[in-house]
Amino acid sequence: MNVAKQEIVATSVPQTRTESLRESLGGNYVGAGSAQDVLKVLSTGFLEPFTLVNVIRGEIVHADSESLSCDLSGRMELLAEVARRGAPEIVEDVAPLSMLAIPLHPMGLSQKLIAVGVFIQEPVTSEHQIAAAARAFGVDAGRALRWSHGREYWPPRLLLRMAESIVENLVQHKQITHLRHEINEAVAHARDTYVELGLLHRLTSRLNFSGDVTELWQSALAWLADSVPAQSVALVINQSLEDEKPRFLSDDHEHVLIHGECPAEKSAVRELVKKLGPASHKQSIVLNRAETSLPTWYCPTLRELVCVPINGGDQPLGWLLALNHKGSTNIEFEQFGSVEIRLLASVGTILGIHSRNLELYQKQSELFASLVRALTSAIDAKDRYTSGHSERVATVSVALARQLGLDKKAQDTIYLGGLLHDVGKIGIDDLVLNKPDRLSEEEFEHIKLHPQFGYDILRGVRQLDKILPIVLHHHEAWNGKGYPHGLVGSENPLLARIVAVADAFDAMSSDRPYRKGMPDEKLDAILRDGAGSQWDAKVIDAFFEIRDEIRALSAAEPAGYSFEGALG
Numbered sequence: 329m330n331v332a333k334q335e336i337v338a339t340s341v342p343q344t345r346t347e348s349l350r351e352s353l354g355g356n357y358v359g360a361g362s363a364q365d366v367l368k369v370l371s372t373g374f375l376e377p378f379t380l381v382n383v384i385r386g387e388i389v390h391a392d393s394e395s396l397s398c399d400l401s402g403r404m405e406l407l408a409e410v411a412r413r414g415a416p417e418i419v420e421d422v423a424p425l426s427m428l429a430i431p432l433h434p435m436g437l438s439q440k441l442i443a444v445g446v447f448i449q450e451p452v453t454s455e456h457q458i459a460a461a462a463r464a465f466g467v468d469a470g471r472a473l474r475w476s477h478g479r480e481y482w483p484p485r486l487l488l489r490m491a492e493s494i495v496e497n498l499v500q501h502k503q504i505t506h507l508r509h510e511i512n513e514a515v516a517h518a519r520d521t522y523v524e525l526g527l528l529h530r531l532t533s534r535l536n537f538s539g540d541v542t543e544l545w546q547s548a549l550a551w552l553a554d555s556v557p558a559q560s561v562a563l564v565i566n567q568s569l570e571d572e573k574p575r576f577l578s579d580d581h582e583h584v585l586i587h588g589e590c591p592a593e594k595s596a597v598r599e600l601v602k603k604l605g606p607a608s609h610k611q612s613i614v615l616n617r618a619e620t621s622l623p624t625w626y627c628p629t630l631r632e633l634v635c636v637p638i639n640g641g642d643q644p645l646g647w648l649l650a651l652n653h654k655g656s657t658n659i660e661f662e663q664f665g666s667v668e669i670r671l672l673a674s675v676g677t678i679l680g681i682h683s684r685n686l687e688l689y690q691k692q693s694e695l696f697a698s699l700v701r702a703l704t705s706a707i708d709a710k711d712r713y714t715s716g717h718s719e720r721v722a723t724v725s726v727a728l729a730r731q732l733g734l735d736k737k738a739q740d741t742i743y744l745g746g747l748l749h750d751v752g753k754i755g756i757d758d759l760v761l762n763k764p765d766r767l768s769e770e771e772f773e774h775i776k777l778h779p780q781f782g783y784d785i786l787r788g789v790r791q792l793d794k795i796l797p798i799v800l801h802h803h804e805a806w807n808g809k810g811y812p813h814g815l816v817g818s819e820n821p822l823l824a825r826i827v828a829v830a831d832a833f834d835a836m837s838s839d840r841p842y843r844k845g846m847p848d849e850k851l852d853a854i855l856r857d858g859a860g861s862q863w864d865a866k867v868i869d870a871f872f873e874i875r876d877e878i879r880a881l882s883a884a885e886p887a888g889y890s891f892e893g894a895l896g
């Protein structure tokens with residue numbers, strides 16, 4: 329082999345090497361995740377291609393045509409040992425050639441993989457020298473010579489330091505990539521949580537027991553539509569709840585509520601829940617194109633969907649659905665996933681709990697109303713001359729309260745107070761209460777105890793706290809000559825002053841066995857005379873403003889009244 333000496337002398341270490349390495353490490357790490365990426369970084373850094381070896385299987389995974397293809401078959405055990413030790417090593421050193429092995433395990437890759445590169449470690453001085461080294465490396469001497477032309481040389485110490493530096497940088501890059509990924513995930517999670525919390529905050533701030541439940545559900549759907557990338561969101565009521573239908577659902581309640589542009593008819597949406605079967609009663613279900621593109625799918629316009637049950641007790645009250653992903657086109661298939669499930673499930677949980685509370689509240693309210701009516705019947709039964717008195721006083725009091733501009737809550741309270749104002753008569757002697765003749769002074773004093781008795785009977789019932797002043801003070805007079813406390817003017821609470829007028833009106837207008845109800849003119853005169861002395865003049869004014877209405881109300885059958893506000 330006759331090769332001129334100057335032709336076989338390798339160049340010195342180039343200035344460009346540092347820049348080349350910096351370029352390969354400084355910001356071009358985006359793809360450095362696979363073994364191929366690592367090979368690329370190494371090749372750019374060393375300006376020399378590396379061979380990728382699987383040391384367990386003893387095979388070359390990747391080799392570059394530019395590299396000096398050495399025979400590695402006899403070195404597999406050695407390479408496996410380097411892989412196990414986990415740091416770059418020079419595994420062969422026969423001047424002027426060196427063989428560098430770099431395990432890929434520290435970069436998060438397989439422990440089986442190792443990158444191997446062959447380098448010139450010093451200027452080649454003779455053909456003989458490189459031929460001897462080529463033999464040791466198991467490569468043809470002529471090929472080694474041709475390969476060495478124009479190649480840079482790497483002194484072994486520099487080679488190793490360079491390898492260690494690149495590995496360290498790759499490891500750091502791996503960690504940075506991992507951290508960046510974690511940060512991105514945390515940001516996405518925080519964003520999703522923020523959306524979820526905002527949605528739940530809006531929803532929970534609207535939960536109450538007196539509003540229309542359908543309105544609440546429609547609002548919940550509208551807010552969900554703001555947060556979920558769906559063409560449409562829907563709420564389907566469980567129609568199999570016939571036996572246990574919640575009280576707050578009327579018979580004509582809509583069974584499918586929809587917000588947005590629904591990709592299917594309402595009937596198809598209702599059918600969807602049936603198609604999903606019993607599994608949808610217990611858990612959330614997500615279907616995407618993989619399922620809905622099958623020929624057996626019943627509604628091709630429904631492409632992506634999430635369905636979560638609204639837990640209502642033994643059976644779901646209904647289901648919340650997100651239908652068709654907004655970003656989905658025929659080319660790009662966007663999918664629903666865990667974020668949408670979580671949002672729907674959170675809203676479903678709140679609506680489920682609220683509906684169960686609503687149901688309990690309504691049951692409690694009905695029980696409360698039954699107890700109050702039972703008590704009212706007991707009062708009226710006790711005083712056989714004044715049947716229906718409690719209900720009429722309650723109804724007239726509400727009319728007066730409304731006329732005086734009091735709000736619905738006060739009207740509810742005064743209705744309840746009117747019903748129970750004479751509850752203390754339960755403690756009055758029957759013979760005195762039902763005496764047809766004029767009462768003696770002593771008997772009258774006994775009757776005058778009934779407001780205090782009533783107060784004592786009811787004061788343990790928290791829900792009736794607000795009506796206690798009515799019960800205790802409905803016989804006070806504006807001039808302070810009433811009982812039991814002789815309160816003067818506005819010392820007596822307004823609601824008690826109103827009931828006092830309604831009570832007197834009913835007592836005077838009702839028929840008694842020993843006398844007919846008082847003629848209207850006489851009754852009006854008594855009320856006018858008593859304005860500002862017996863009764864609050866303002867309430868008497870209100871009475872005369874709606875006198876005809878009050879007379880009609882008093883004569884009519886009781887219309888029934890809701891206790892809702894009085895319970896709150």
Ligand SMILES: [Fe+2]
Pocket residue numbers: 749750778802803831
């Ligand atoms: Fe009374």
Ligand SMILES: [Fe+2]
Pocket residue numbers: 717721749750831
């Ligand atoms: Fe009364």
